[in-house]
Amino acid sequence: MISQLALGILGVIAIYLTQDSRASVRRFACLFGLASQPFWFYTTWQAEQWGIFALSILYTLSWLKGVWTNWVRPA
Numbered sequence: 001m002i003s004q005l006a007l008g009i010l011g012v013i014a015i016y017l018t019q020d021s022r023a024s025v026r027r028f029a030c031l032f033g034l035a036s037q038p039f040w041f042y043t044t045w046q047a048e049q050w051g052i053f054a055l056s057i058l059y060t061l062s063w064l065k066g067v068w069t070n071w072v073r074p075a
Contacts, residue, residue, distance in 0.1 A: 003039045010036035014063075030066025037063065 010032050017029035037060045044053040 003043045006039045007036055007043065010039070027066075027070035030063045030070060033063040034060070034067060 014029045014033035014036060017026055017032060020026050037056060040056040040059070041053065044050075044056055
């Protein structure tokens with residue numbers, strides 16, 4: 001139950017932030033998306049949904065690219 005709630009809240013916030021017109025706000029999307037990934041891994045592992053589990057790995061890599069682009073990479 002907690003995993004599903006976290007997935008819903010963090011996922012919706014991440015997607016919502018990706019659509020903001022301000023780059024200063026959009027840059028936070030990857031942080032919320034990345035924060036949701038452990039819940040995706042746990043939920044898909046428990047349900048033995050291996051295709052979604054593999055997809056979660058790709059999503060994690062995508063969110064990490066956002067972290068690199070928006071937070072780590074020198075301006």
